[in-house]
Every structure is written in C-alpha cells, then in structure tokens.
Amino acid sequence: MQPNSTAFRLSDFAGAPIVRAETAEYASAERQQSSSAGRGLMRPTMTAAQILVVIPTLNEAKSIGPTIERLRRQGCVDVRVIDNGSSDSSADAASAADAEVIAEPVKGYGMACWRGLQDLPHHSQWILFCDADGCDDIEALPRFIEAANSGADFVLANRLATKAGRKNLTLPQRFGNQLATKLIRLIWAARFHDLGPMRLVHRALLDEIAMQDRGFGWTVEMQIRVAQLGAPYAEIPVAYHARQHGKSKISGTIRGVAMAGSVILSTIAYHAVSRHQRTNSQKSGGDTR
Ligand SMILES: Nc1nc2c(ncn2[C@@H]2O[C@H](COP(=O)(O)OP(=O)(O)O)[C@@H](O)[C@H]2O)c(=O)[nH]1
Numbered sequence: 001m002q003p004n005s006t007a008f009r010l011s012d013f014a015g016a017p018i019v020r021a022e023t024a025e026y027a028s029a030e031r032q033q034s035s036s037a038g039r040g041l042m043r044p045t046m047t048a049a050q051i052l053v054v055i056p057t058l059n060e061a062k063s064i065g066p067t068i069e070r071l072r073r074q075g076c077v078d079v080r081v082i083d084n085g086s087s088d089s090s091a092d093a094a095s096a097a098d099a100e101v102i103a104e105p106v107k108g109y110g111m112a113c114w115r116g117l118q119d120l121p122h123h124s125q126w127i128l129f130c131d132a133d134g135c136d137d138i139e140a141l142p143r144f145i146e147a148a149n150s151g152a153d154f155v156l157a158n159r160l161a162t163k164a165g166r167k168n169l170t171l172p173q174r175f176g177n178q179l180a181t182k183l184i185r186l187i188w189a190a191r192f193h194d195l196g197p198m199r200l201v202h203r204a205l206l207d208e209i210a211m212q213d214r215g216f217g218w219t220v221e222m223q224i225r226v227a228q229l230g231a232p233y234a235e236i237p238v239a240y241h242a243r244q245h246g247k248s249k250i251s252g253t254i255r256g257v258a259m260a261g262s263v264i265l266s267t268i269a270y271h272a273v274s275r276h277q278r279t280n281s282q283k284s285g286g287d288t289r
C-alpha cells in the first residue's frame with residue numbers, strides 16, 4: 001500500500017524536529033480552539049503544573065510511590081493513578097503519595113488508560129501517560145514540555161534513540177517496536193521509532209483520536225491515529241530504567257509478548273484495511289463517513 005502523504009518538518013526546537021503528515025486533517029489545538037486559520041499561532045506556554053498525569057497501575061506497590069515523587073519533582077501536580085484490580089497495596093501507596101486513585105476493575109492496559117481520561121478536570125489541557133513501574137525517564141519531562149510549547153500536540157518517548165534506553169528494552173520489545181513503527185511509516189508515512197508508554201498529548205487531539213482500544217493496542221492505535229490525522233508530533237530521545245520491583249506483565253513474559261505482539265499487528269492491520277476501504281469508497285464516489 002502506498003502512502004498518500006509524506007511527513008514533513010514543521011519546525012525545529014532545541015530537541016527533535018516537529019513533524020506532521022501532509023494529510024493534516026487535524027487542526028492544531030490552538031486552531032481548533034481559536035477557529036482562526038494558519039500556522040504560527042501563539043501557543044500559551046504550558047508548565048508541568050498544568051499537566052494531568054495518567055498512570056495505569058497493576059501490582060506496582062513498591063514502584064508507584066517513587067514514580068509519583070519523581071513526577072512531583074518535575075512540577076506535576078495532578079496525578080491520576082488507575083488501579084487496575086491490584087492484589088497488592090498499590091492503591092494505598094498511590095494515595096499516600098497524594099495521587100488521585102481511581103479503581104478500574106476491568107483488566108487491560110488500554111482499559112486503565114481510557115478510564116484515566118474520563119471526567120477530566122476542565123483545566124487539564126495536556127495529558128501525560130507513563131507507567132507505574134519506575135522504568136520511564138520522568139526526568140526527560142522538561143524536553144517533552146519544550147516540544148509541546150514549540151508546537152507538537154503529541155510528544156513521544158524514543159527509547160531506541162539512546163544507549164540507556166536500548167539497554168533495558170528486551171529483544172522482543174526492540175524487534176516488535178521496530179516492526180510496528182516501520183509498518184506505520186509504510187502505510188501512513190509517519191516516522192515513529194518507538195511505541196513507549198511515556199507520551200504527552202493535547203486534550204483536543206485525544207478527543208479527535210477517539211481511542212477505541214482497551215488493551216495492548218492502546219499505544220500503537222494512538223500513533224496510527226496521530227499519523228492519520230496529520231497531527232504535529234515530536235519524538236524525544238529518552239533513557240529507560242531497569243525494573244527495580246515487581247514483575248513485568250508484558251515484555252518480560254512469553255505470554256505477554258505473544259499477546260501484545262499479536263494485538264499490535266492486528267491493530268495496524270485493522271486500521272490499514274479501514275483506510276483501504278475508505279480510499280476505495282472515495283474513488284467510487286460512495287459515502288466516506
Ligand atoms: N499488563 C498490564 N499492565 C497493566 C494493566 N493495568 C495496568 N497496567 C500497568 O501497565 C504498565 C505496563 O506493564 P508492565 O508490566 O511494566 O509491562 P512491561 O513494561 O512490558 O514489562 C505498568 O505500569 C502496569 O502496572 C493490565 O491490565 N495489564
């Protein structure tokens with residue numbers, strides 16, 4: 001399948017270039033809000049204090065507290081922990097760290113993330129997703145914010161861009177992420193390099209993305225939708241830490257890898273087929289909605 005769009009550089013900032021696909025179905029957050037046209041609109045400067053952090057959590061009693069403390073040190077105020085039916089004291093540990101704790105009994109990584117997006121406070125215009133296991137490079141947050149303030153509505157961690165990141169990814173994670181991102185590049189012409197959990201997204205973009213996945217397809221679906229919409233995005237080279245406590249439920253187990261791998265590939269296939277059908281329908285003059 002040939003891409004009908006090519007990613008192009010929107011602007012540079014001190015970190016990585018901000019790019020978007022030429023399809024540009026998506027008007028940037030300011031353009032949506034102000035309904036004025038054109039690039040270069042003034043974007044209000046955002047700080048960590050304005051971000052709502054969403055942390056899907058399953059049995060991370062020892063890691064969740066330190067993760068929240070690290071977020072606080074970066075200036076994050078609103079932290080939402082979605083306790084996905086933990087059998088340990090994750091919820092208590094998160095409460096003790098002064099986070100908002102929401103219980104989501106239905107299991108699933110995407111289910112927990114989706115629950116975290118319900119009933120958003122009016123003032124939360126930016127959402128940061130990160131894991132509860134302490135592996136994400138929370139200290140890279142200022143660079144995410146810089147990219148967002150420079151025009152990116154989607155800022156993604158790229159663990160494959162640093163030695164410290166690659167070192168702690170398992171072989172299936174490295175292989176799977178490279179395969180998935182190559183497929184996204186081939187089909188939607190967007191150059192992502194990782195499917196990592198740490199990502200900063202504008203609320204207006206999340207509304208347009210309209211996430212459907214409730215499981216392991218959550219991260220890849222979000223990136224496919226960003227590519228389809230032509231939303232401005234940036235990738236930030238980050239480290240990735242080794243898990244210090246608790247057990248990996250996905251990349252560290254054969255079952256988790258097999259399930260995540262098949263869900264990621266089927267999510268790509270589903271969106272690619274839908275796109276193909278839409279293109280055919282447009283060619284034959286049908287209803288494309
Ligand atoms: N696998 C899994 N992880 C969940 C779920 N709900 C929340 N999580 C959290 O999702 C994050 C990623 O899981 P993790 O075991 O670290 O996967 P890994 O990074 O591939 O080893 C962690 O913060 C988990 O606590 C769920 O239903 N399944």
Ligand SMILES: [Mg+2]
Pocket residue numbers: 131133135248
């Ligand atoms: Mg993990």
